[in-house]
Amino acid sequence: MSEAQGQGWEAGGSAKPSKREALIAAAFDLFTKHGFEQTTVDDIARLAGVGRSSFFRYFPSKEDVVFPDHEGCLAEMTAFLQDGSGEEDPVIRVCDAARLVMRMYSGNPSFAVQRYRLTKSVPGLRHHELSVVWRYERTLADYLRRRFAHRPDGTLRADVIAASVVAAHNNALRAWLRSGGQDDPTAHMDHALRFVLNSWGPEGEARSADDQDADDVVVLIAKRKAPMWRVVRGIEATLGDL
Amino acid sequence: MSEAQGQGWEAGGSAKPSKREALIAAAFDLFTKHGFEQTTVDDIARLAGVGRSSFFRYFPSKEDVVFPDHEGCLAEMTAFLQDGSGEEDPVIRVCDAARLVMRMYSGNPSFAVQRYRLTKSVPGLRHHELSVVWRYERTLADYLRRRFAHRPDGTLRADVIAASVVAAHNNALRAWLRSGGQDDPTAHMDHALRFVLNSWGPEGEARSADDQDADDVVVLIAKRKAPMWRVVRGIEATLGDL
CATH class of the missing domain: 1.10.357.10 (Tetracycline Repressor, domain 2)
Structure with missing residues (x-):
C-alpha cells in the first residue's frame, strides 16, 4: 500500500470531491463519445472546467481516471x-x-x-x-x-x-x-x-491431507453406497501407501 | 495465440536469428549500463549495427526486447x-x-x-x-x-x-x-x-466433496494408528447418522 499512499492524489480527491467527480464524469463522457485514445487530458480538464495541472493533482495518468476508486x-x-x-x-x-x-x-x-x-x-x-x-x-x-x-x-x-x-x-x-x-x-x-x-x-x-502430519491422519472419501468391504480395502490400501 | 501470430515479428526473428540476438544483447548491455528508461530504441539499434526500423521488425516495443522468448x-x-x-x-x-x-x-x-x-x-x-x-x-x-x-x-x-x-x-x-x-x-x-x-x-x-452429490459421499478422518476395528466402527456410525 505504500505505492497508493505515495501517490498522494487520493487525499486531494477527498478534500475536493466535486472537482474530482467532475473530472471523472467529463472523462467518461469523452471516452464514450470519441474513444479513449482520441481523448487528451487537456480535453478532459477543459470539459470539467479545470486546468490541466488540476487533473494531475487528482490522477497520476489518464488511465487512472478510469479506475478512480x-x-x-x-x-x-x-x-x-x-x-x-x-x-x-x-x-x-x-x-x-x-x-x-x-x-x-x-x-x-x-x-x-x-x-x-x-x-x-x-x-x-x-x-x-x-x-x-x-x-x-x-x-x-x-x-x-x-x-x-x-x-x-x-x-x-x-x-x-x-x-x-x-x-x-x-x-x-x-x-x-x-x-x-x-x-x-x-x-x-x-x-x-x-x-x-x-x-x-x-x-x-x-x-486435504497435504498439510497434516502424514503420520497422523488418514482421509478417506467413499461413495456412501459402497459396500463396507470396499471401504475397508480402500483404507488398507491408503494406509499401505503412506 | 492469434495475438502472438498477428504480431509477425517472431517469424522475422527465426529467419534472421543473428540480427535479433544482436539486438537483444545490445539492449541488455545498454539497460544494465545506463538504465532502461535512459536507453532509446535508437541507441539499441546503433549498438547492434542495424537501423531503427529493423528493431521494430523484431520487437513491437522496447519492453518486448526484454522478453524475447x-x-x-x-x-x-x-x-x-x-x-x-x-x-x-x-x-x-x-x-x-x-x-x-x-x-x-x-x-x-x-x-x-x-x-x-x-x-x-x-x-x-x-x-x-x-x-x-x-x-x-x-x-x-x-x-x-x-x-x-x-x-x-x-x-x-x-x-x-x-x-x-x-x-x-x-x-x-x-x-x-x-x-x-x-x-x-x-x-x-x-x-x-x-x-x-x-x-x-x-x-x-x-x-474434495464439493463436486459430488452431498448425499453420495462419506468423509472419514481417523488417526493413522487407529486399529482397523475402530475405523470400521467410525464408518458405520457415520453412515448410520446420514
Missing part, C-alpha cells in the same frame, strides 16, 4: 486485513477482503458496467487494470504470507490462495457485469468464493 | 495443449504446460537472472511482464474452460485452477531465480505444482 478500495482492504485479531481463519479473511472490491463495483452499477465496456475495448486500459488487480493480489498474498509464516510452504500457500481468491472474485464480477449489474452481486461472490473455500478454507483443510 | 513459448504452450488426445487429466496437462515456461527460463539461466534483476527495478517492465503472465494464464484457462465445458461451474473451476497454476509456477520461478539460477528448476516446479495438484488434480478431486 481503486486506491481507496486498496486502502480499505489493507486496513481491514490489519484490523483483524489474528484469530480469524486467514482464508475466510481474504475472501471477506475480496468482497470489499465487489462492493465497490456494485455500489455504482451503471458506472461499473460502463467502465467494463470501455476497458474491454482499450488494450491500454486492460493492461492498467492488470496492474491494479496485481496490487489487490499482492495485498492479499502479503497478509496470507504473514499468517502462514510459521507453516512449511507458507509463501507458496499464500500466493496460490491469493491468486485463487482473485480469480474467483473476477469470475463473479464478470458474471455480475454481464448481467448489466442487474444480478445480486453477493450471490455471485458467495458462489465463487465457496469454490475456493471448499479447497483452501477451514473445511478444505480438514479434507 | 515469450511469444515463442506461448505458441509452444498453445500447441502442446492442442496436441493432447483429450484423455489426459486436464489439471496435469496445464501443469505440464506451465513447465514449458520454466524450461524456457532455465534454458538460459544467466539471461533469466539478469532479466529478473532488471524487471524488479523498472516499474514499466513489471507492468509489461504482468500482461505476459496474463496471456499465459488466459491460454491455460481457455484450455481448461474447453475441458470443463460439460461441468457445472466449469468456467469458475477453469479460471481458479489456471490462476493457481500460474501462481505456483511464479513461486517456483522466483525461488529458482533467487538461487541465481543454481538450484534444480524441476525440483522447484515439482514441489510447487504438487501443491496445486493436491487440491485440484485427480487425487484432490477424489478428496
Whole structure:
C-alpha cells in the first residue's frame, strides 16, 4: 500500500470531491463519445472546467481516471486485513477482503458496467487494470504470507490462495457485469468464493491431507453406497501407501 | 495465440536469428549500463549495427526486447495443449504446460537472472511482464474452460485452477531465480505444482466433496494408528447418522 499512499492524489480527491467527480464524469463522457485514445487530458480538464495541472493533482495518468476508486478500495482492504485479531481463519479473511472490491463495483452499477465496456475495448486500459488487480493480489498474498509464516510452504500457500481468491472474485464480477449489474452481486461472490473455500478454507483443510502430519491422519472419501468391504480395502490400501 | 501470430515479428526473428540476438544483447548491455528508461530504441539499434526500423521488425516495443522468448513459448504452450488426445487429466496437462515456461527460463539461466534483476527495478517492465503472465494464464484457462465445458461451474473451476497454476509456477520461478539460477528448476516446479495438484488434480478431486452429490459421499478422518476395528466402527456410525 505504500505505492497508493505515495501517490498522494487520493487525499486531494477527498478534500475536493466535486472537482474530482467532475473530472471523472467529463472523462467518461469523452471516452464514450470519441474513444479513449482520441481523448487528451487537456480535453478532459477543459470539459470539467479545470486546468490541466488540476487533473494531475487528482490522477497520476489518464488511465487512472478510469479506475478512480481503486486506491481507496486498496486502502480499505489493507486496513481491514490489519484490523483483524489474528484469530480469524486467514482464508475466510481474504475472501471477506475480496468482497470489499465487489462492493465497490456494485455500489455504482451503471458506472461499473460502463467502465467494463470501455476497458474491454482499450488494450491500454486492460493492461492498467492488470496492474491494479496485481496490487489487490499482492495485498492479499502479503497478509496470507504473514499468517502462514510459521507453516512449511507458507509463501507458496499464500500466493496460490491469493491468486485463487482473485480469480474467483473476477469470475463473479464478470458474471455480475454481464448481467448489466442487474444480478445480486453477493450471490455471485458467495458462489465463487465457496469454490475456493471448499479447497483452501477451514473445511478444505480438514479434507486435504497435504498439510497434516502424514503420520497422523488418514482421509478417506467413499461413495456412501459402497459396500463396507470396499471401504475397508480402500483404507488398507491408503494406509499401505503412506 | 492469434495475438502472438498477428504480431509477425517472431517469424522475422527465426529467419534472421543473428540480427535479433544482436539486438537483444545490445539492449541488455545498454539497460544494465545506463538504465532502461535512459536507453532509446535508437541507441539499441546503433549498438547492434542495424537501423531503427529493423528493431521494430523484431520487437513491437522496447519492453518486448526484454522478453524475447515469450511469444515463442506461448505458441509452444498453445500447441502442446492442442496436441493432447483429450484423455489426459486436464489439471496435469496445464501443469505440464506451465513447465514449458520454466524450461524456457532455465534454458538460459544467466539471461533469466539478469532479466529478473532488471524487471524488479523498472516499474514499466513489471507492468509489461504482468500482461505476459496474463496471456499465459488466459491460454491455460481457455484450455481448461474447453475441458470443463460439460461441468457445472466449469468456467469458475477453469479460471481458479489456471490462476493457481500460474501462481505456483511464479513461486517456483522466483525461488529458482533467487538461487541465481543454481538450484534444480524441476525440483522447484515439482514441489510447487504438487501443491496445486493436491487440491485440484485427480487425487484432490477424489478428496474434495464439493463436486459430488452431498448425499453420495462419506468423509472419514481417523488417526493413522487407529486399529482397523475402530475405523470400521467410525464408518458405520457415520453412515448410520446420514
